[in-house]
Amino acid sequence: MTAFGTGIAGVGALAVLAAMGLAMFRALRGPTVYDRILAVNHFGTLTVLLIAAAGFLSGRPEFLDIALVYCLISFIGTVAVLKFFEYGDLGHAGSDERPPAAGTGS
Amino acid sequence: MEYVINTVLLALLAVTAGAIVHLRNLFAAVMLVGIYSLLTAALFVILDAVDVAFTEAAVGAGISTILMLAALALTGREQTAATGPSAVGLAVVLATGAALVWGTLDMPHFGDPNAPAHVHVAPRYLEGTLTEIGIPNAVTSVLASYRGYDTLGEVFVIFTAGIGALALLGGRRES
Numbered sequence: 001m002t003a004f005g006t007g008i009a010g011v012g013a014l015a016v017l018a019a020m021g022l023a024m025f026r027a028l029r030g031p032t033v034y035d036r037i038l039a040v041n042h043f044g045t046l047t048v049l050l051i052a053a054a055g056f057l058s059g060r061p062e063f064l065d066i067a068l069v070y071c072l073i074s075f076i077g078t079v080a081v082l083k084f085f086e087y088g089d090l091g092h093a094g095s096d097e098r099p100p101a102a103g104t105g106s
Numbered sequence: 107m108e109y110v111i112n113t114v115l116l117a118l119l120a121v122t123a124g125a126i127v128h129l130r131n132l133f134a135a136v137m138l139v140g141i142y143s144l145l146t147a148a149l150f151v152i153l154d155a156v157d158v159a160f161t162e163a164a165v166g167a168g169i170s171t172i173l174m175l176a177a178l179a180l181t182g183r184e185q186t187a188a189t190g191p192s193a194v195g196l197a198v199v200l201a202t203g204a205a206l207v208w209g210t211l212d213m214p215h216f217g218d219p220n221a222p223a224h225v226h227v228a229p230r231y232l233e234g235t236l237t238e239i240g241i242p243n244a245v246t247s248v249l250a251s252y253r254g255y256d257t258l259g260e261v262f263v264i265f266t267a268g269i270g271a272l273a274l275l276g277g278r279r280e281s
Contacts, residue, residue: 010107013107017114017115020114020118021114024118024121024122027137027138028121030134033133036133036134036137037137040141040144043140043141043144044144047144047145051148051151054108054151057107057108063156066156066160069160069163070147073163073167073168076168077140077167080168080172080175081171081172081175084172084176084179
């Protein structure tokens with residue numbers, strides 16, 4: 001990898017770390033649960049990006065595979081959290097009709 | 107560069123852990139536990155332990171979050187306030203913490219190449235992993251091959267725990 005490419009990956013990693021700090025702030029302050037859910041989802045995405053940038057920094061871009069699997073885990077986790085929040089339990093089969101709103105946003 | 111990444115990740119870990127202890131809203135605490143697990147997984151990847159990072163992300167960020175959410179669905183979302191600060195509790199915690207820190211003073215420094223763990227079998231693992239196992243990642247070959255029986259034992263333990271939990275809860279029989 002060229003020095004320029006390494007520099008770009010380094011700047012990208014720093015930017016991802018800064019974004020992690022911002023997402024952390026949102027997860028801590030809330031105020032609604034949806035802010036927190038979004039912060040965790042965002043954090044998952046940032047982890048994927050950090051792994052990718054770190055892989056290019058250390059000269060082993062094969063870490064990209066791991067980053068892809070992290071994408072899947074993060075997606076499934078967010079779907080589970082949202083399903084829990086919409087229906088109140090995870091075993092619900094789901095329906096086309098909107099159930100009575102469970103969340104009041106604490 | 108790796109130094110900077112490690113420092114920022116560890117600082118974020120400390121902030122998350124403090125917030126988890128401090129927060130009264132349990133749903134927010136569960137979300138923060140998920141973030142904590144993702145941060146740990148990122149640290150593991152930077153340490154080259156990709157299998158451990160996979161396990162941490164799948165179990166810590168995935169399954170544990172869902173299990174805790176399911177527990178929250180059965181209980182309440184707010185933690186009842188503790189009965190106020192207790193001087194005895196603080197003293198016990200401080201004494202235990204001091205004893206633990208004092209206990210680590212005898213241990214070799216972090217990353218010390220002359221530590222017993224690094225001079226016993228580790229050099230042989232590092233040299234032999236490509237010719238003996240054929241896996242380029244040393245952590246993977248130690249986990250899955252050199253210490254395969256150890257990992258198999260862990261699987262037995264988890265399997266037994268799962269069977270025990272199923273037997274306690276009792277599966278529903280629907281005809």
